[in-house]
Amino acid sequence: MATRSVPQPPYSAELLADLHADNLSRELSEQLWPAVHGDPEAQRYLRSLDEVSAHLRALGRDDRIIHPMPDDVASRLWQWAEELGPAESDQEPTARVHETLATPTTSVVSLGERRRRRMRVLTAAAAAVAVIACAAIAITAVRQDSTVSPTAAPTTADVAPGKDLDSTVALGALGRHDVRGPLADATELAGCVAAAGYDRTVLGSTDIAFRGTEAVLILLAGTAPGKITALVVEPGCTAAEPRVLTVTDIG
Numbered sequence: 231m232a233t234r235s236v237p238q239p240p241y242s243a244e245l246l247a248d249l250h251a252d253n254l255s256r257e258l259s260e261q262l263w264p265a266v267h268g269d270p271e272a273q274r275y276l277r278s279l280d281e282v283s284a285h286l287r288a289l290g291r292d293d294r295i296i297h298p299m300p301d302d303v304a305s306r307l308w309q310w311a312e313e314l315g316p317a318e319s320d321q322e323p324t325a326r327v328h329e330t331l332a333t334p335t336t337s338v339v340s341l342g343e344r345r346r347r348r349m350r351v352l353t354a355a356a357a358a359v360a361v362i363a364c365a366a367i368a369i370t371a372v373r374q375d376s377t378v379s380p381t382a383a384p385t386t387a388d389v390a391p392g393k394d395l396d397s398t399v400a401l402g403a404l405g406r407h408d409v410r411g412p413l414a415d416a417t418e419l420a421g422c423v424a425a426a427g428y429d430r431t432v433l434g435s436t437d438i439a440f441r442g443t444e445a446v447l448i449l450l451a452g453t454a455p456g457k458i459t460a461l462v463v464e465p466g467c468t469a470a471e472p473r474v475l476t477v478t479d480i481g
Contacts, residue, residue: 249263282455282456395447400447400460407436409446411465412465413446418469422448422468426477427472431451434448443464445465447461447462449461459477459480
C-alpha cells in the first residue's frame with residue numbers, strides 16, 4: 231500500500247513559502263524544518279523571504295508613508311505575479327507533498343535537470359518577491375498633492391532635462407507592456423535588453439519622455455530580492471545597437 235512521505239529536495243518555491251508562512255500542518259512542518267535546514271538553496275530562499283517580510287514591516291511603521299499604493303499599480307503588480315504561474319506547468323512538480331514511496335516511478339530525471347527545474351521555479355518566485363518589495367519601497371516617495379489624485383497615473387512619464395529617473399515614475403511601468411514601435415515586439419525588446427548587457431526577467435516596459443526626447447523605459451528583475459533595475463533606451467534600440475540612455479537601480 232502506498233504510504234505518505236515527507237517531500238525531499240529539491241523543494242518547490244510554493245512548499246517553502248507555505249512552510250515559511252506556517253501554512254502546513256504541524257506534523258509536516260516538524261518533519262520538514264530539520265530537512266530544510268540542511269538544504270543550502272532552501273535556506274537562501276527562506277532568508278530572502280525573511281528579509282522582504284522585515285522590510286515590509288519596517289515600511290508599515292514609516293511615518294513618511296502617507297498614501298496607499300495607487301490602485302492601477304497594485305492591479306498590474308498582482309496580475310503580473312499571477313501570470314508568472316508554475317515554471318514548468320507541463321511537467322511533474324519538483325517536490326510533491328503527497329509523494330509516495332511504494333509507487334514505482336516510470337521515468338528517471340537526471341540530477342542536472344532536477345536542479346535546472348528547481349532554479350527556474352525559484353527564479354520566478356524571487357522575481358515576484360522583488361516586484362512586491364520594490365513596489366512597497368516606491369510608496370515612500372509619494373507626497374501629498376492636492377491637485378493630483380493619488381490613483382492617477384499618466385500613460386507616458388516625463389523626466390525633465392538634467393534630472394535622473396525618479397523611482398516612483400519608474401515603478402509606474404510595473405506589469406505594463408505598452409511600448410510603440412519596434413520594441414513593442416517581445417523578441418525585439420529581449421534583443422535590446424541582451425545587447426545592453428542584461429540577462430534578466432523583464433517586469434514591464436513603457437514609452438517615456440526622457441530629458442526632452444522619446445525613450446523606452448524597461449524594468450528588469452534586480453540582482454537580489456527587493457531590487458529592480460530601470461533601463462532607459464532610445465526607441466531604436468536593437469540587438470545590434472543597445473542605445474542605452476541611463477540605468478538606475480531601485481531598492
